[in-house]
Amino acid sequence: QLQLVESGGGLVQAGGSLRLTCAASGGTPYAMAWFRQAPGKEREFVAHIRWSGGSTHYADSVKGRFTISRSNPKTTVVYLQMNSLKPEDTAVYYCAAHSVYSVYSDSKEYPYWGQGTQVTVSS
DSSP states (O other), X not given: OOEEEEEOOEEEETTOOEEEEEEEESSOOSEEEEEEEOTTSOOEEEEEEETTTOOEEEOTTTTTTEEEEEOOTTTXXXXXXXXXXXXXXOEEEEEEEESSOOOTTOGXXXXXXXXXXXXXXXX
């Protein structure tokens, strides 16, 4: 049973940067991802990384601005570096993981979730 703990959210001005961290325990995931949910909106995919090999995928809205990366396999930590932040990036950001191959952009494919961390970008 994987357990995920996020950290690193906060308040930042537009154009600024934040780095989110998600630490997994209880096993090694097949892949991990970040999703976000703004008030009144559905949860949306942000970025995904496969643990073996490190291949990544991004939502079009964050390509070129956000980077997902992982630690060495022994520590099972994933990061989301967010640069050039915009007010529309404001949301609760959730870390997610799955243990087998799944559709990476579908939140229903992820059985393991963190508690979420708030990111607020002021204009």
